[in-house]
Amino acid sequence: MLQTRYAPFFKRLVAHVVDEFLAALIVLCLLTPLILFSLPSIFPHPLFSHWKFWSPIFHPEDLEDLFHSWIPFGLPVIVFWILALISVNWFYYAIFESSPRQATPGKMMMGIFVTDLYGNRITFPRALGRVVSKMLSKACCYLGYLLALFTDRSQALHDFIAGTLVLEPDYSRMQAFSAPGPVSQETPQSPGGTVPE
Numbered sequence: 001m002l003q004t005r006y007a008p009f010f011k012r013l014v015a016h017v018v019d020e021f022l023a024a025l026i027v028l029c030l031l032t033p034l035i036l037f038s039l040p041s042i043f044p045h046p047l048f049s050h051w052k053f054w055s056p057i058f059h060p061e062d063l064e065d066l067f068h069s070w071i072p073f074g075l076p077v078i079v080f081w082i083l084a085l086i087s088v089n090w091f092y093y094a095i096f097e098s099s100p101r102q103a104t105p106g107k108m109m110m111g112i113f114v115t116d117l118y119g120n121r122i123t124f125p126r127a128l129g130r131v132v133s134k135m136l137s138k139a140c141c142y143l144g145y146l147l148a149l150f151t152d153r154s155q156a157l158h159d160f161i162a163g164t165l166v167l168e169p170d171y172s173r174m175q176a177f178s179a180p181g182p183v184s185q186e187t188p189q190s191p192g193g194t195v196p197e
Contacts, residue, residue, distance in 0.1 A: 003173040004119070006154040007112040007166040016145075018106030023092045027085050090131045098127040112168045122164060130162035 096104040102113040102121050114130070116122050122130070137144025137157040144157030153165060 003170045004167040005170040005173075007110075007168045009148050009154060011110040011112050011168065012148060012154075012156075012166055013145075015104065015106035015110045015112060018109060019093070019104045022105055023089045026092060027088045030088060031081060031084060090128060093131040093134075094124055094128040097130065098122055098124040107166075110168075112166055115165050115167055117163050117165060119165070119167070122162075126162055126164070130158050130164055133158040133161040136161070 093104060097107075097114045098121070100121070101108060102115060107113060114122060114127070116126070134144075137147075146156075148154045148156040148159070155165065159165065
């Protein structure tokens, strides 16, 4: 049986930074074609066609014209971008943490993984709920994450909400359990009790 202990805050922090970078990279790769395709609808104003916006003779009323022409076209696309970014980010964490590895790439790199309160693999809905509840942990300068520094089981706010733990293997205990006992000097016997020839 795998012996575990609660993952320290530093490992969780490093894993979080790595995962945020990877999730942003995935979002960038997925949304770049969409962004390039939708740029004409976001910036249909003639200011951008001949670079008048960057001209030294640019006037403030030009910016007001740009704003009024931009809103009807660009706002829905930008809202879609934001929703897509949030969705990809959520699914990134939820899929990896409910997978057989129970960890995102950042957590795998740090040797930590997510379980329920009994050490079992979490389901996808619970993993998704854990990700959504991270919004509360990120509020007020990440105070919900800092909670892991002061709780007995190193749980952040979203861990309490989702009923999860972040663990790592305890190699020192595993070595203690697997250490060989004293060597017996007795002659080995077969299951029947006779000494093998």
